[in-house]
């Protein structure tokens with residue numbers, strides 16, 4: 001089963017918890033044992049697994065990325081659309097995560113959540129969820 005859903009991000013850079021939306025897809029799929037692949041269909045956003053209970057973790061992640069890959073620091077792609085920093089950060093984080101499904105549920109640690117990392121928003125983003 002594959003579902004693509006959309007969500008609108010609200011800020012230029014932010015982390016959004018997708019876990020409940022992905023859980024709904026897993027439940028609808030009826031898969032009891034398998035794998036769930038979550039992929040953002042854009043090159044300036046990313047999917048990661050991390051904690052969201054303290055939203056400052058997401059803010060710290062974005063700050064760390066800004067320090068490592070500053071905006072408009074002479075990147076060649078900025079000559080075309082001024083978002084090279086977002087492409088680089090997205091490539092470092094990666095576009096997808098793969099999570100096991102056991103007993104019809106995502107196998108995540110207590111503090112782990114599936115997060116979309118917006119790096120060049122606000123935009124409408126498409127997320128593909130495949131359960132096999």
Ligand code: ZN
Nearest residue numbers: 081083084087
């Ligand atoms: Zn670009």
